[in-house]
Amino acid sequence: MDIMDIARRKERPAHRVFSAGFYGGSWDHDVRSVLGKAPRGGADVGEVLSTIAAVEPHDTEAWPTAWIALGDRVGAVAARAAERGHRVSAARAHLRAANYLAVAVNALAGRTDAEDRLQAVFRRHRAEWDGFTAQSGWDVRVLDLPYGDGTMPGLLFRPDAAGSPRPTLVMVNGSDGSISGLWCEGAEGALERGYNVLLFDGPGQQSMLLDQGVVFRPDWEAVLTPVVDVLLGRDDTDPAAVVAYGISQGGYWLPRALAFEHRFAAAAVDGGVVDVSRSWWAHIPDSLRKAYDKGEKEKFDRDMALGFKLPGGKAAERTWAFRARPYGTRGYAETLDAVSAYSLTDALCARIETPLFVAAPHNEEFFPGQSQELAAAVPGAEPVEFTAAEGADRHCQPLARELTEQRVFDWMDERLGR
Known part of the structure; x- marks a missing residue:
């Protein structure tokens, strides 16, 4: 110390x-x-x-x-x-x-x-x-969800084994969240309220990355549309009550998919993300940004490597490697090229027809101001503030998950007329 x-x-x-x-x-x-x-x-x-x-x-x-x-x-x-x-x-x-x-x-x-x-x-x-899934007591079905030429691993949890049609929640994880964490961030709460809940690893997430080597992609309609197709083909899904929730960077992926996939009855993002690259550029000096913008990629990579050799640079380099891994890139400039594709334009946001709840926590560390931007750009979106006074500030309100569940699921229930 x-x-x-x-x-x-x-x-x-x-x-x-x-x-x-x-x-x-x-x-x-x-x-x-x-x-x-x-x-x-x-x-x-x-x-x-x-x-x-x-x-x-x-x-x-x-x-x-x-x-x-x-x-x-x-x-x-x-x-x-x-x-x-x-x-x-x-x-x-x-x-x-x-x-x-x-x-x-x-x-x-x-x-x-x-x-x-x-x-x-x-x-x-x-x-x-x-x-946990074997011992939990919840009814759970293993699903192989279509993705390209392969599949994504999915688990459909149900409140009981009756198999009657129910509202069904699709949960979209962030860039580095675990499936067990997602359970605690809304899955069990939805089950208690009578929803089926689908948990899965998408491209670049958890088992898809570490077991299959499948990396992120920005066009998440290619991920979620096959998921909706599977659910609507099941007798235990109420076709008029399929809803979705995206957490952290899922606050980009879900709205991106909603611009093209209109069969969700309601959706919530926790919080909103309109430009993933901003969280990367916030930690890069302006001089390096100028080199990148001029197309001087070799110089950019060289200067980034030198920067990581400075005092304190090793920790920053580990953070970069951790964040870059799911993009499947090598060089620093190549990574930022890839990250820049993760952006929601006003035109994309205008295409969203699904009622959208946007959590907007105070003191957001990673995507400051972006929940408000998303809510303003999506027709009819509802921004919901979470404050420090409520114990509910910071990225994804980590110490106020009960309050978050209450607000999200009460809102969803009301959209579904439940």
Whole structure:
């Protein structure tokens, strides 16, 4: 721990951690996100706080190691409970273990020296998720969703096994969220309200990336239209009540698809994204931006590489590698070329006919102001503010997931006349 870290801790009284943060940088969001899963059984507050207490800022080896140890410990609890026939205890421990290991997966994904370890931890994460689905008690059907010449792995959860037509929620994940995290961010809440819920990995997400090597694509109508086709071909789907929810960068993918796919009865984004590239350029000096804009790509790549060799550059390089991985690109300029395609023009937004709820949290870190831009560009879209005074600010309101569920699902129920 350096002097600056000690000084920051003295300026950060423990009772003000909500505003001051647990760490600087992305780790703070990670901690808030895990804690926010506690109301759905996806974390235990004491497990999380005791784990991070032992990890000093900037200790990039201790960070994944601590989450792996916690995930393995809680996973062992789940295995013992399952062996003894304690289904509920096993399911809840499997879910916590999956979420803890997911933090380690993201920590390792930006390291070029940890590929084997990443794959091993991801396998353990998904094994814990599989353990949860097997023990959860919810009716679940495995679906192979068409995608290009192959398929995407999907799970359709249902409130019961009756198979009667029900409203059905399609959940669209973000750029790095886990499927177990998505469960805690709305899936279980929708099931409790009588919805079927479809969870799946799309291109560039989780198993599609790490198992199949399939990378992101900007035109998500090519992803969601086949999904809707599958659901409308099932007897357990109410064809007039298929709805969708997109979280984080899903706040770009879902509106993009809605510009072309008009069969959703309602949709919500948490929050809105109109230009993914802005979050990249916000951390790049203007001098480099000028070189890129002039088409001097080799110079841009060379200067970016030199910048990452400066003090503090290694952490920034890991962040870049983590964020760039799902785009399947190599050079720095090539990555920004790819990212620039993830943009919603006014013309695209004007094509959206689906009623749209847009979560607009105060103090948005990654896509500031973009929820408001999306809501203004989409005809009839409804921006809904989430504030710090409610405990509901920051990207995807990580510490206010119950409030988020209440607002999103009450709004959806009203759109469906339920």
